Amino acid sequence: MHAPMTPAEETRLVARLKRREELAFHELVIRHQRAIYGLCLRMIGQPTEAEDVAQDVFVRSFLAIDTFRGDSSLGTWLYRIAVNLCKNRLKYLGRRRSSSAQTVDDVPEGELVRSVAGGLSVGEPAPRPDEALSGNQTEHLIQRALAAVEPDFRELLVLRDIEGLSYAEVMTITGLAEGTVKSRLHRARSALKAAYEALTR
Template identity: 35%
Template sequence: MVATGRKSLDSISGADADTTLVARTKTGDVSAFGELVDRHQRAVYGIVSRMVDDRDDVDDIVQDVFVQAYRSIDNFRGDAAFSTWVYRIAVNMTIKQMKKIKARQAASIDDPLNGLADQLASCDFDKPERQAERKARDEALRNAIAKLPEIHQTVVVLHYLQNCTCDEIARAMGCSVGTVWSRLHHACKKLRGELTDWFEVAKVC
Protein backbone atom coordinates (compact mmCIF):
# COMPACT_ATOMS: atom_id res chain seq x y z
CA MET A 1 0.00 0.00 0.00
CA VAL A 2 1.30 3.44 -0.94
CA ALA A 3 1.13 6.01 1.84
CA THR A 4 -0.53 9.23 0.80
CA GLY A 5 0.34 11.33 3.83
CA ARG A 6 -3.29 12.28 4.24
CA LYS A 7 -5.84 10.53 6.44
CA SER A 8 -8.47 8.79 4.35
CA LEU A 9 -11.94 10.27 4.57
CA ASP A 10 -13.21 6.71 4.84
CA SER A 11 -12.01 6.76 8.46
CA ILE A 12 -13.64 10.11 9.18
CA SER A 13 -17.36 10.64 9.49
CA GLY A 14 -19.91 13.42 9.42
CA ALA A 15 -18.89 16.93 10.35
CA ASP A 16 -15.22 15.99 10.76
CA ALA A 17 -15.05 14.89 7.13
CA ASP A 18 -16.75 18.10 6.06
CA THR A 19 -14.26 20.15 8.07
CA THR A 20 -11.37 18.40 6.35
CA LEU A 21 -12.90 18.92 2.92
CA VAL A 22 -13.64 22.59 3.61
CA ALA A 23 -10.04 23.16 4.70
CA ARG A 24 -8.76 21.54 1.51
CA THR A 25 -11.19 23.59 -0.58
CA LYS A 26 -9.89 26.80 0.97
CA THR A 27 -6.39 25.88 -0.21
CA GLY A 28 -7.65 25.64 -3.78
CA ASP A 29 -8.41 21.91 -3.93
CA VAL A 30 -11.42 21.91 -6.27
CA SER A 31 -11.79 18.13 -6.02
CA ALA A 32 -12.40 18.50 -2.28
CA PHE A 33 -15.34 20.77 -2.96
CA GLY A 34 -16.60 18.19 -5.45
CA GLU A 35 -16.65 15.71 -2.58
CA LEU A 36 -18.66 18.17 -0.49
CA VAL A 37 -21.15 18.46 -3.33
CA ASP A 38 -21.41 14.66 -3.52
CA ARG A 39 -22.04 14.46 0.23
CA HIS A 40 -24.75 17.13 0.39
CA GLN A 41 -26.32 17.38 -3.05
CA ARG A 42 -29.17 14.99 -2.27
CA ALA A 43 -30.18 16.88 0.87
CA VAL A 44 -30.01 20.24 -0.91
CA TYR A 45 -32.04 18.83 -3.78
CA GLY A 46 -34.62 17.65 -1.26
CA ILE A 47 -34.93 21.11 0.29
CA VAL A 48 -35.34 22.86 -3.05
CA SER A 49 -37.68 20.29 -4.58
CA ARG A 50 -40.07 20.57 -1.63
CA MET A 51 -40.34 24.32 -2.22
CA VAL A 52 -40.34 24.38 -6.04
CA ASP A 53 -42.32 22.14 -8.39
CA ASP A 54 -40.56 22.45 -11.74
CA ARG A 55 -37.66 19.97 -11.97
CA ASP A 56 -35.66 22.18 -14.33
CA ASP A 57 -35.95 25.06 -11.87
CA VAL A 58 -34.89 22.74 -9.05
CA ASP A 59 -31.80 21.62 -10.96
CA ASP A 60 -30.84 25.21 -11.74
CA ILE A 61 -31.27 26.34 -8.13
CA VAL A 62 -29.28 23.40 -6.73
CA GLN A 63 -26.44 24.22 -9.10
CA ASP A 64 -26.58 27.89 -8.09
CA VAL A 65 -26.53 26.92 -4.40
CA PHE A 66 -23.23 25.10 -4.73
CA VAL A 67 -21.75 27.82 -6.95
CA GLN A 68 -22.62 30.32 -4.22
CA ALA A 69 -21.23 28.01 -1.53
CA TYR A 70 -17.94 27.65 -3.42
CA ARG A 71 -17.62 31.39 -3.93
CA SER A 72 -18.37 32.00 -0.24
CA ILE A 73 -16.31 29.16 1.21
CA ASP A 74 -13.73 31.54 2.70
CA ASN A 75 -16.55 33.10 4.73
CA PHE A 76 -17.41 29.75 6.32
CA ARG A 77 -15.98 29.95 9.83
CA GLY A 78 -17.25 26.66 11.20
CA ASP A 79 -19.58 28.21 13.79
CA ALA A 80 -22.25 25.86 12.42
CA ALA A 81 -21.90 22.57 10.59
CA PHE A 82 -21.16 22.88 6.87
CA SER A 83 -24.44 21.07 6.18
CA THR A 84 -26.45 23.66 8.12
CA TRP A 85 -24.56 26.47 6.39
CA VAL A 86 -25.26 25.13 2.91
CA TYR A 87 -28.90 24.37 3.83
CA ARG A 88 -29.33 28.02 4.75
CA ILE A 89 -27.90 29.07 1.39
CA ALA A 90 -30.33 26.66 -0.28
CA VAL A 91 -33.35 28.02 1.56
CA ASN A 92 -32.46 31.66 0.98
CA MET A 93 -31.69 31.16 -2.69
CA THR A 94 -34.88 29.16 -3.24
CA ILE A 95 -36.99 31.85 -1.57
CA LYS A 96 -35.51 34.46 -3.89
CA GLN A 97 -36.00 32.30 -6.98
CA MET A 98 -39.58 31.44 -5.99
CA LYS A 99 -40.50 35.08 -6.42
CA LYS A 100 -39.23 34.94 -10.01
CA ILE A 101 -40.83 31.64 -10.99
CA LYS A 102 -44.09 31.86 -9.03
CA ALA A 103 -46.11 32.55 -12.17
CA ARG A 104 -44.72 29.38 -13.75
CA GLN A 105 -45.37 27.04 -10.85
CA ALA A 106 -47.25 23.94 -11.94
CA ALA A 107 -50.92 23.70 -10.96
CA SER A 108 -50.52 20.01 -10.23
CA ILE A 109 -48.49 19.28 -7.12
CA ASP A 110 -47.29 15.70 -6.67
CA ASP A 111 -45.86 15.78 -3.16
CA PRO A 112 -45.09 19.34 -2.06
CA LEU A 113 -43.63 20.02 1.33
CA ASN A 114 -44.61 16.55 2.46
CA GLY A 115 -42.07 16.42 5.27
CA LEU A 116 -42.99 19.85 6.59
CA ALA A 117 -46.69 19.12 6.26
CA ASP A 118 -46.26 15.94 8.29
CA GLN A 119 -44.57 17.95 11.04
CA LEU A 120 -47.15 20.73 11.07
CA ALA A 121 -50.39 18.94 10.28
CA SER A 122 -52.59 16.68 12.35
CA CYS A 123 -55.21 15.84 9.71
CA ASP A 124 -55.38 12.34 8.20
CA PHE A 125 -55.45 12.36 4.41
CA ASP A 126 -54.10 8.84 3.86
CA LYS A 127 -57.26 7.43 2.29
CA PRO A 128 -57.14 7.38 -1.54
CA GLU A 129 -60.40 9.27 -1.88
CA ARG A 130 -58.90 12.17 0.05
CA GLN A 131 -55.74 12.61 -2.03
CA ALA A 132 -57.16 15.62 -3.88
CA GLU A 133 -57.94 17.23 -0.54
CA ARG A 134 -54.41 16.53 0.65
CA LYS A 135 -52.95 18.14 -2.48
CA ALA A 136 -55.10 21.21 -1.89
CA ARG A 137 -53.96 21.32 1.73
CA ASP A 138 -50.31 21.06 0.73
CA GLU A 139 -50.70 23.84 -1.82
CA ALA A 140 -52.32 25.99 0.87
CA LEU A 141 -49.32 25.26 3.09
CA ARG A 142 -46.89 26.19 0.34
CA ASN A 143 -48.71 29.47 -0.29
CA ALA A 144 -48.91 30.27 3.42
CA ILE A 145 -45.16 29.76 3.88
CA ALA A 146 -44.48 31.93 0.82
CA LYS A 147 -46.34 34.79 2.53
CA LEU A 148 -44.04 34.71 5.56
CA PRO A 149 -41.16 37.19 5.81
CA GLU A 150 -37.97 35.64 4.41
CA ILE A 151 -36.37 35.37 7.85
CA HIS A 152 -39.36 33.36 9.09
CA GLN A 153 -39.44 31.16 5.99
CA THR A 154 -35.81 30.27 6.62
CA VAL A 155 -36.28 29.09 10.22
CA VAL A 156 -39.49 27.20 9.40
CA VAL A 157 -37.93 25.27 6.52
CA LEU A 158 -34.69 24.54 8.37
CA HIS A 159 -36.47 23.41 11.54
CA TYR A 160 -39.46 21.48 10.20
CA LEU A 161 -38.24 20.34 6.79
CA GLN A 162 -34.55 19.74 7.40
CA ASN A 163 -34.90 18.85 11.10
CA CYS A 164 -32.19 21.28 12.20
CA THR A 165 -32.21 22.05 15.90
CA CYS A 166 -32.75 25.60 17.11
CA ASP A 167 -29.14 25.64 18.30
CA GLU A 168 -27.89 24.66 14.82
CA ILE A 169 -30.08 27.30 13.18
CA ALA A 170 -28.89 29.93 15.65
CA ARG A 171 -25.24 29.22 14.83
CA ALA A 172 -25.92 29.24 11.09
CA MET A 173 -27.80 32.54 11.24
CA GLY A 174 -25.57 34.23 13.78
CA CYS A 175 -28.31 34.85 16.33
CA SER A 176 -29.39 33.50 19.71
CA VAL A 177 -31.46 30.38 20.25
CA GLY A 178 -34.10 32.60 21.82
CA THR A 179 -34.31 34.59 18.60
CA VAL A 180 -34.83 31.40 16.62
CA TRP A 181 -37.60 30.29 18.96
CA SER A 182 -39.22 33.71 18.71
CA ARG A 183 -39.16 33.61 14.92
CA LEU A 184 -40.61 30.09 14.89
CA HIS A 185 -43.33 31.17 17.30
CA HIS A 186 -44.35 34.15 15.17
CA ALA A 187 -44.13 32.12 11.96
CA CYS A 188 -46.32 29.33 13.30
CA LYS A 189 -48.82 31.84 14.67
CA LYS A 190 -49.17 33.30 11.18
CA LEU A 191 -49.43 29.84 9.63
CA ARG A 192 -52.17 28.86 12.07
CA GLY A 193 -54.08 31.98 11.05
CA GLU A 194 -53.69 31.22 7.35
CA LEU A 195 -54.46 27.52 7.63
CA THR A 196 -57.18 27.32 10.28
CA ASP A 197 -59.56 25.61 7.86
CA TRP A 198 -57.04 22.88 7.05
CA PHE A 199 -55.08 21.78 10.09
CA GLU A 200 -53.51 22.78 13.36
CA VAL A 201 -49.91 23.94 13.20
CA ALA A 202 -47.71 22.32 15.81
CA LYS A 203 -46.76 24.56 18.72
CA VAL A 204 -43.08 25.40 19.04
CA CYS A 205 -43.10 27.04 22.43
Protein backbone atom coordinates (compact mmCIF):
# COMPACT_ATOMS: atom_id res chain seq x y z
CA MET A 1 0.00 0.00 0.00
CA HIS A 2 1.44 3.31 -1.05
CA ALA A 3 1.22 6.42 1.06
CA PRO A 4 -0.86 9.12 -0.61
CA MET A 5 1.18 11.53 -2.66
CA THR A 6 1.64 15.10 -1.56
CA PRO A 7 0.54 17.74 -4.09
CA ALA A 8 4.19 18.50 -4.79
CA GLU A 9 4.99 14.84 -5.46
CA GLU A 10 1.98 14.56 -7.72
CA THR A 11 3.01 17.67 -9.65
CA ARG A 12 6.45 16.16 -10.19
CA LEU A 13 4.95 12.86 -11.34
CA VAL A 14 2.65 14.64 -13.78
CA ALA A 15 5.60 16.61 -15.16
CA ARG A 16 7.51 13.37 -15.73
CA LEU A 17 4.48 11.81 -17.37
CA LYS A 18 4.23 14.79 -19.68
CA ARG A 19 7.86 14.18 -20.61
CA ARG A 20 6.73 10.67 -21.57
CA GLU A 21 9.00 8.95 -19.07
CA GLU A 22 8.48 5.22 -18.93
CA LEU A 23 9.39 4.96 -15.26
CA ALA A 24 6.87 7.66 -14.39
CA PHE A 25 4.20 5.59 -16.09
CA HIS A 26 5.25 2.56 -14.08
CA GLU A 27 4.97 4.58 -10.88
CA LEU A 28 1.51 5.80 -11.90
CA VAL A 29 0.32 2.23 -12.45
CA ILE A 30 1.82 0.90 -9.25
CA ARG A 31 0.28 3.69 -7.20
CA HIS A 32 -3.23 3.50 -8.64
CA GLN A 33 -3.64 -0.06 -9.93
CA ARG A 34 -5.46 -1.36 -6.88
CA ALA A 35 -8.07 1.42 -6.90
CA ILE A 36 -8.59 1.40 -10.66
CA TYR A 37 -8.72 -2.36 -11.05
CA GLY A 38 -11.03 -2.59 -8.03
CA LEU A 39 -13.40 -0.04 -9.51
CA CYS A 40 -13.40 -1.78 -12.89
CA LEU A 41 -14.03 -5.17 -11.34
CA ARG A 42 -16.93 -3.89 -9.24
CA MET A 43 -18.41 -2.03 -12.19
CA ILE A 44 -18.05 -4.80 -14.77
CA GLY A 45 -18.12 -7.90 -12.63
CA GLN A 46 -15.86 -9.98 -14.89
CA PRO A 47 -12.16 -10.19 -13.96
CA THR A 48 -10.84 -10.52 -17.52
CA GLU A 49 -12.86 -7.62 -18.86
CA ALA A 50 -12.07 -5.56 -15.77
CA GLU A 51 -8.33 -6.13 -16.22
CA ASP A 52 -8.53 -5.14 -19.87
CA VAL A 53 -10.45 -1.95 -19.09
CA ALA A 54 -8.16 -1.08 -16.17
CA GLN A 55 -5.10 -1.39 -18.42
CA ASP A 56 -6.86 0.78 -20.96
CA VAL A 57 -7.46 3.42 -18.29
CA PHE A 58 -3.72 3.76 -17.69
CA VAL A 59 -2.82 3.67 -21.36
CA ARG A 60 -5.37 6.33 -22.27
CA SER A 61 -4.53 8.51 -19.31
CA PHE A 62 -0.86 8.48 -20.31
CA LEU A 63 -1.69 9.35 -23.90
CA ALA A 64 -3.97 12.17 -22.74
CA ILE A 65 -1.79 13.44 -19.88
CA ASP A 66 -1.31 16.79 -21.63
CA THR A 67 -5.01 17.48 -21.09
CA PHE A 68 -4.67 17.00 -17.31
CA ARG A 69 -4.85 20.51 -15.88
CA GLY A 70 -4.67 19.63 -12.21
CA ASP A 71 -8.18 20.89 -11.36
CA SER A 72 -8.67 17.64 -9.47
CA SER A 73 -6.19 15.11 -8.15
CA LEU A 74 -4.59 12.63 -10.51
CA GLY A 75 -6.49 9.83 -8.75
CA THR A 76 -9.84 11.54 -9.29
CA TRP A 77 -8.95 12.09 -12.95
CA LEU A 78 -8.11 8.41 -13.33
CA TYR A 79 -11.38 7.41 -11.65
CA ARG A 80 -13.26 9.61 -14.11
CA ILE A 81 -11.62 7.93 -17.08
CA ALA A 82 -12.23 4.53 -15.51
CA VAL A 83 -15.93 5.15 -14.91
CA ASN A 84 -16.42 6.30 -18.50
CA LEU A 85 -14.53 3.35 -19.94
CA CYS A 86 -16.40 0.89 -17.72
CA LYS A 87 -19.75 2.27 -18.82
CA ASN A 88 -18.69 2.10 -22.47
CA ARG A 89 -17.55 -1.49 -22.01
CA LEU A 90 -20.81 -2.42 -20.29
CA LYS A 91 -22.75 -0.96 -23.21
CA TYR A 92 -20.57 -2.85 -25.65
CA LEU A 93 -20.97 -6.10 -23.74
CA GLY A 94 -24.72 -5.53 -23.55
CA ARG A 95 -24.95 -4.91 -27.30
CA ARG A 96 -22.79 -7.94 -28.07
CA ARG A 97 -24.94 -10.05 -25.82
CA SER A 98 -28.22 -8.92 -27.32
CA SER A 99 -27.16 -8.71 -30.97
CA SER A 100 -25.20 -11.92 -31.21
CA ALA A 101 -27.02 -15.10 -31.82
CA GLN A 102 -25.34 -16.48 -28.75
CA THR A 103 -27.62 -18.70 -26.82
CA VAL A 104 -27.22 -20.28 -23.48
CA ASP A 105 -26.07 -23.42 -25.24
CA ASP A 106 -23.15 -21.55 -26.85
CA VAL A 107 -21.78 -20.21 -23.60
CA PRO A 108 -19.14 -22.05 -21.63
CA GLU A 109 -20.60 -23.71 -18.61
CA GLY A 110 -18.65 -21.63 -16.14
CA GLU A 111 -20.01 -18.36 -17.52
CA LEU A 112 -23.63 -19.13 -16.99
CA VAL A 113 -25.20 -17.53 -14.04
CA ARG A 114 -28.71 -17.08 -12.82
CA SER A 115 -29.81 -13.48 -13.00
CA VAL A 116 -31.50 -11.80 -10.12
CA ALA A 117 -34.83 -12.46 -11.75
CA GLY A 118 -34.07 -16.14 -11.69
CA GLY A 119 -33.37 -16.72 -15.37
CA LEU A 120 -30.05 -17.34 -17.06
CA SER A 121 -27.77 -14.60 -18.23
CA VAL A 122 -24.42 -14.60 -19.89
CA GLY A 123 -21.24 -12.99 -18.76
CA GLU A 124 -20.57 -13.15 -15.10
CA PRO A 125 -18.73 -16.31 -14.17
CA ALA A 126 -20.67 -18.40 -11.73
CA PRO A 127 -18.89 -19.26 -8.51
CA ARG A 128 -17.14 -22.59 -8.61
CA PRO A 129 -18.63 -25.23 -6.35
CA ASP A 130 -15.72 -25.03 -3.94
CA GLU A 131 -16.14 -21.25 -3.73
CA ALA A 132 -19.84 -21.58 -3.21
CA LEU A 133 -19.13 -23.65 -0.14
CA SER A 134 -16.53 -21.29 1.21
CA GLY A 135 -16.86 -17.98 2.98
CA ASN A 136 -16.64 -16.24 -0.39
CA GLN A 137 -20.23 -17.08 -1.16
CA THR A 138 -21.60 -13.92 0.39
CA GLU A 139 -19.12 -11.83 -1.52
CA HIS A 140 -20.13 -13.52 -4.77
CA LEU A 141 -23.76 -12.83 -4.02
CA ILE A 142 -23.04 -9.20 -3.27
CA GLN A 143 -21.08 -8.87 -6.52
CA ARG A 144 -23.96 -10.42 -8.42
CA ALA A 145 -26.46 -8.13 -6.73
CA LEU A 146 -24.24 -5.19 -7.61
CA ALA A 147 -24.20 -6.31 -11.24
CA ALA A 148 -27.99 -6.27 -11.20
CA VAL A 149 -28.11 -2.57 -10.27
CA GLU A 150 -28.26 -0.08 -13.16
CA PRO A 151 -24.75 1.12 -14.13
CA ASP A 152 -25.59 4.77 -13.40
CA PHE A 153 -26.50 3.77 -9.85
CA ARG A 154 -23.75 1.18 -9.56
CA GLU A 155 -21.06 3.76 -10.19
CA LEU A 156 -22.26 5.73 -7.17
CA LEU A 157 -22.22 2.66 -4.95
CA VAL A 158 -18.71 1.82 -6.08
CA LEU A 159 -17.32 5.33 -5.75
CA ARG A 160 -18.96 6.22 -2.47
CA ASP A 161 -19.58 3.00 -0.55
CA ILE A 162 -16.70 0.83 -1.79
CA GLU A 163 -13.97 3.30 -2.68
CA GLY A 164 -15.03 5.68 0.08
CA LEU A 165 -14.68 8.87 -1.94
CA SER A 166 -16.04 12.19 -0.72
CA TYR A 167 -19.16 13.68 -2.25
CA ALA A 168 -17.03 16.38 -3.86
CA GLU A 169 -14.92 13.72 -5.57
CA VAL A 170 -17.99 11.74 -6.64
CA MET A 171 -19.50 14.90 -8.13
CA THR A 172 -16.29 15.66 -10.02
CA ILE A 173 -16.07 12.15 -11.40
CA THR A 174 -19.71 11.75 -12.39
CA GLY A 175 -20.45 15.36 -13.32
CA LEU A 176 -23.67 15.15 -11.30
CA ALA A 177 -25.04 17.75 -8.91
CA GLU A 178 -24.83 17.03 -5.19
CA GLY A 179 -28.58 16.52 -4.74
CA THR A 180 -28.68 14.11 -7.67
CA VAL A 181 -25.75 12.11 -6.32
CA LYS A 182 -27.39 11.77 -2.93
CA SER A 183 -30.87 10.91 -4.10
CA ARG A 184 -29.52 8.40 -6.65
CA LEU A 185 -27.28 6.90 -4.00
CA HIS A 186 -30.26 6.35 -1.75
CA ARG A 187 -32.11 4.56 -4.54
CA ALA A 188 -28.99 2.61 -5.47
CA ARG A 189 -28.52 1.33 -1.93
CA SER A 190 -32.14 0.26 -1.75
CA ALA A 191 -31.90 -1.42 -5.16
CA LEU A 192 -28.81 -3.31 -4.05
CA LYS A 193 -30.56 -4.56 -0.95
CA ALA A 194 -33.53 -5.70 -3.04
CA ALA A 195 -31.29 -7.47 -5.57
CA TYR A 196 -29.39 -9.22 -2.80
CA GLU A 197 -32.61 -10.40 -1.20
CA ALA A 198 -33.85 -11.72 -4.54
CA LEU A 199 -30.66 -13.77 -4.85
CA THR A 200 -30.80 -15.19 -1.37
CA ARG A 201 -34.51 -15.91 -1.28
